[in-house]
Amino acid sequence: MPHAPDAPPPDEDGAAPAPVIPLTVPADGVPPVVTTPEALEETIAAFAAGTGPVAVDAERASGYRYGQRTYLVQLRRAGAGTALIDPISVPDLSGLSEALRGVEWVLHAASQDLPGLAEQGLRPDVVFDTELAARLLGMPRVGLAAVVAEILGLGLAKEHSAVDWSTRPLPADWLLYAALDVEVLVELRGLLGERLHASGKHEWAAQEFEAVRTAPPPPPRVEPWRRTSGLHAIREPRRLAVVRSLWETRDADARRRDISPGRVLPDTAIVAAATELPRTLDALTALRPFSGRGTKRRADQWFAAIDAAMALPDADLPRSRGPGGDGPPPVRAWADRDPAAAARLAAAREVVASLTELHAVPAENLLQPDLLRRLCWTPPRPLTPESVAQSLAAGGARPWQVEVVGGPVGQVLASLD
Numbered sequence: 001m002p003h004a005p006d007a008p009p010p011d012e013d014g015a016a017p018a019p020v021i022p023l024t025v026p027a028d029g030v031p032p033v034v035t036t037p038e039a040l041e042e043t044i045a046a047f048a049a050g051t052g053p054v055a056v057d058a059e060r061a062s063g064y065r066y067g068q069r070t071y072l073v074q075l076r077r078a079g080a081g082t083a084l085i086d087p088i089s090v091p092d093l094s095g096l097s098e099a100l101r102g103v104e105w106v107l108h109a110a111s112q113d114l115p116g117l118a119e120q121g122l123r124p125d126v127v128f129d130t131e132l133a134a135r136l137l138g139m140p141r142v143g144l145a146a147v148v149a150e151i152l153g154l155g156l157a158k159e160h161s162a163v164d165w166s167t168r169p170l171p172a173d174w175l176l177y178a179a180l181d182v183e184v185l186v187e188l189r190g191l192l193g194e195r196l197h198a199s200g201k202h203e204w205a206a207q208e209f210e211a212v213r214t215a216p217p218p219p220p221r222v223e224p225w226r227r228t229s230g231l232h233a234i235r236e237p238r239r240l241a242v243v244r245s246l247w248e249t250r251d252a253d254a255r256r257r258d259i260s261p262g263r264v265l266p267d268t269a270i271v272a273a274a275t276e277l278p279r280t281l282d283a284l285t286a287l288r289p290f291s292g293r294g295t296k297r298r299a300d301q302w303f304a305a306i307d308a309a310m311a312l313p314d315a316d317l318p319r320s321r322g323p324g325g326d327g328p329p330p331v332r333a334w335a336d337r338d339p340a341a342a343a344r345l346a347a348a349r350e351v352v353a354s355l356t357e358l359h360a361v362p363a364e365n366l367l368q369p370d371l372l373r374r375l376c377w378t379p380p381r382p383l384t385p386e387s388v389a390q391s392l393a394a395g396g397a398r399p400w401q402v403e404v405v406g407g408p409v410g411q412v413l414a415s416l417d
Helices: 037-049 094-099 110-119 130-136 144-152 172-181 185-198 202-213 237-257 267-276 281-285 293-297 299-310 331-337 339-359 369-377 385-394 399-416
Strands: 021-023 051-060 070-078 081-085 104-107 126-129 154-156
Touching (some): 051 110, 051 172, 081 172, 104 110, 126 202, 130 185, 130 202, 144 185, 237 267, 237 299, 293 299, 331 339, 385 399
Parallel strands (some): 021 154, 104 126
Antiparallel strands (some): 070 081
């Protein structure tokens, strides 16, 4: 008999899941935002005197401001309570980091927050990432609200996750949301940790957490303008030059005004201009993406960017294809360029898929997809399980990944050689 439309779906064993209790108010209330050096010193002293792990979260203004700057830092620790810190008012938080030396930091999706926290001087010695833990445990949904609901049976609202956190003063309901984000992280970490130990994956998790903590910043992108959404429809070099010119003009304007580039000029407008190649200012503003009041106000600078691209000599036009990296070509070209490599990749993917099912770990967490492609495109010589394991380790695979994947993938690749 089907369950009622408004009832939660039954579990696999047919039993209805436990109801989710909304988490609406922090246990200690919402603290005042730390905005002065004196308040920061009091916070540092309180957290230094606290006990156990510290829950940490950060809020950015993605989609509103230029870059990924942190606009609010939230922390919670037993004995210290919750702190909400405004890093715009007190940007140097290194004293807090020093007070937490040797303390485990609990974050959700740590790779998103750690770079911004480091800009404020916040650098952990030990990390526990609840999202990564959920992935290694094979949980179907790994967002914070979903993990809290499944593990703790609590409902965590996420309606303010995408607001403009650069707003000052921050509204009271946003601060309530921010405080709740760290309210149960330490408790969640404890239960996830128990599950990792019970499943034999605690060492896997420790290696993953350390890899996230020590990850270097990504290198600057070569020709970042090629990531313009919709660029695949533009092939002719002159039109690509228009995309590049508009993208670079937009980026400079967005950086100067501290506004998200997409709010200065959407990608759709850049692609439309490159497609139509308007040769007058009126023709540009006649294009729908350029007809808005804000876009029209800066129409002169957009037209100047187009005009500059149109005046470039052919030798200075960008190539149809982007600069090649040090990795293999797109997989779709393998069958024609190197059928043996295509066969290796297909076989290796089958092995990884079976290991994914066996260990209940997503394929991308079992082994980085790019590393698998590189291995299959340029395998080590001689091609043996041992050389494959060495190649994976040299490529950045964690020891647990080499142990789980190296042997089976090495055997199947050696059999094809």
